[in-house]
Amino acid sequence: xxxxxxxxxxxxxxEGNPLTVKCxxxxxxxxYLFWYVQYPNRGLQFLLKYITGDNLVKGSYGFExxxxxxxxxxxxxxPSALVSDSALYFCAVREGTGFQKLVFGTGxxxxxxx
Amino acid sequence: EAGVAQxxxxxxxxxxxxxxxxxxxxxxxxxLYWYQQILGQGPKLLIQFQNNGVVDDSQLPKDRFxxxxxxxxxxxxxxxxxxxxxxxVYLCASSLDTGSLYGYTFGSGTRLTVV
Numbered sequence: 400x401x402x403x404x405x406x407x408x409x410x411x412x413x414e415g416n417p418l419t420v421k422c423x424x425x426x427x428x429x430x431y432l433f434w435y436v437q438y439p440n441r442g443l444q445f446l447l448k449y450i451t452g453d454n455l456v457k458g459s460y461g462f463e464x465x466x467x468x469x470x471x472x473x474x475x476x477x478p479s480a481l482v483s484d485s486a487l488y489f490c491a492v493r494e495g496t497g498f499q500k501l502v503f504g505t506g507x508x509x510x511x512x513x
Numbered sequence: 514e515a516g517v518a519q520x521x522x523x524x525x526x527x528x529x530x531x532x533x534x535x536x537x538x539x540x541x542x543x544x545l546y547w548y549q550q551i552l553g554q555g556p557k558l559l560i561q562f563q564n565n566g567v568v569d570d571s572q573l574p575k576d577r578f579x580x581x582x583x584x585x586x587x588x589x590x591x592x593x594x595x596x597x598x599x600x601x602v603y604l605c606a607s608s609l610d611t612g613s614l615y616g617y618t619f620g621s622g623t624r625l626t627v628v
Binding site: 440445 | 556
């Protein structure tokens with residue numbers, strides 16, 4: 400079965416500093432990877448995805464993610480954090496061959512301090 | 514386009530009572546998902562519909578949970594009887610089809626508290 404792991408429960412960063420939220424994956428075959436963000440009392444919002452092609456994927460709100468096949472990682476990054484980026488971030492992998500579904504990691508809480 | 518609509522937003526019930534959640538997906542989306550998100554955990558898929566047929570309910574506790582998607586549009590998830598461990602946010606999501614490369618669109622969820 401496909402899976403993703405988010406090793407950090409929480410990441411703290413000061414506003415204006417770069418941020419990284421880590422994700423590693425375990426898949427058979429080509430990985431289809433996603434990042435979602437969840438604000439308080441809201442559903443999950445799609446940030447970006449990796450299907451194939453360039454290893455650096457650009458997404459919404461200035462976020463990007465770097466796919467690294469040798470390290471089986473898909474870390475989420477942003478060059479300059481905003482206080483409004485504080486939220487819960489989930490990495491996910493698409494699983495299945497016929498009927499497919501997203502399998503989520505446990506989430507990482509990002510806290511950006513002013 | 515309108516998003517995925519869910520109701521109610523919040524529900525508090527006593528254990529052993531029953532509860533139902535409603536979801537209206539984005540128009541034209543064939544695939545509908547119900548996820549359970551327990552506090553501190555990632556969302557876990559409960560059931561997946563393709564149009565009005567179930568394609569994956571392997572993690573649905575079928576002794577107490579049931580779901581239907583009549584006419585391939587709206588869906589209802591029911592819990593009867595509820596247990597304390599069912600306290601969670603129930604998220605509905607939809608996608609164009611099961612192999613969509615565009616991810617899913619999620620609703621805001623229903624927060625269930627069982628006391």
